[in-house]
Amino acid sequence: MTPWLGRSGFGEAPTIAIVRAFRRISAGVRMGQGYPRPMVRAVLFDVDFTLALPGPELGAEGYRKLGERHGLSLDSARYDVARQAAIASLQHHPELEHDDEVWVAFTERIVRGMGGDAAGAYECAVEIVAFWEQHDKFTLYDDVPRVLEELRGHGLKLGLISNGSRDLDGFVRHHALDVDCAVGSRAFGRTKPHPDIFRRALTLLEVEAEETAMVGDSYEDDIEGARALGIQAFLLDRDGRYPDEPGRLETLLALPAALGLPGY
Numbered sequence: 001m002t003p004w005l006g007r008s009g010f011g012e013a014p015t016i017a018i019v020r021a022f023r024r025i026s027a028g029v030r031m032g033q034g035y036p037r038p039m040v041r042a043v044l045f046d047v048d049f050t051l052a053l054p055g056p057e058l059g060a061e062g063y064r065k066l067g068e069r070h071g072l073s074l075d076s077a078r079y080d081v082a083r084q085a086a087i088a089s090l091q092h093h094p095e096l097e098h099d100d101e102v103w104v105a106f107t108e109r110i111v112r113g114m115g116g117d118a119a120g121a122y123e124c125a126v127e128i129v130a131f132w133e134q135h136d137k138f139t140l141y142d143d144v145p146r147v148l149e150e151l152r153g154h155g156l157k158l159g160l161i162s163n164g165s166r167d168l169d170g171f172v173r174h175h176a177l178d179v180d181c182a183v184g185s186r187a188f189g190r191t192k193p194h195p196d197i198f199r200r201a202l203t204l205l206e207v208e209a210e211e212t213a214m215v216g217d218s219y220e221d222d223i224e225g226a227r228a229l230g231i232q233a234f235l236l237d238r239d240g241r242y243p244d245e246p247g248r249l250e251t252l253l254a255l256p257a258a259l260g261l262p263g264y
Helices: 016-030 060-069 076-088 100-113 121-131 143-153 168-174 195-205 219-227 252-258
Strands: 042-045 052-054 138-140 157-162 181-184 212-216 232-236
Touching: 042 195, 060 076, 060 100, 060 121, 076 100, 100 121, 143 157, 143 252, 157 168, 157 195, 168 181, 181 195, 195 212, 195 219, 212 219, 219 232, 232 252
Parallel strands: 042 157, 042 212, 157 181, 212 232
Antiparallel strands: 052 138
């Protein structure tokens, strides 16, 4: 029998390597994973309502004013309810192919839900959708620059995945975002939660799914889409709509700690 091994096979005093391995496995079990995840090497972000806040032109008053130009009398007080109803009834392309008309139809539902159920609703929606393609109609949330800088400081790769019709590369340049890739559904051809749009970002970043985290505000598109591939996902719930959701963040400032980065 080898001198340092006892009858158990581990000896009277386990080696430092065995102790550390046991601690890593125990930590993984405590986190509810059953095993330790590899260290995260990359973080993917959704854009709208995650990193970027739409300006007033794309809110309740903006809709109301644009409605007037199309002969519609829209009630701004009905915007939130109309938007949530439109989200609930959003019909993706059956193959999750990017289709500009999907977003026009989504916006038209909001217009009609605000009282614009008349001729001119479609044309109003087309004009509103065009605003979503204008980079200067958006501002970054206050927590975004600090968190992106913090993640960079830990050597993480960063990427964007966004559904919509905007030129995402142009958006990155306009807002001076320090990211390694930007995958927009119009350019790529598929929309979240299709697995291929996530895989494209992973390929560009040269990382595996289990080495990656995804942050977004849409449970179906961002969270379910990412988790289906084995990507760790965090729901950014700025408005407190999902208090019981596992992996929920109220602010991006909580992300470094959620990722288990050193110092948090």
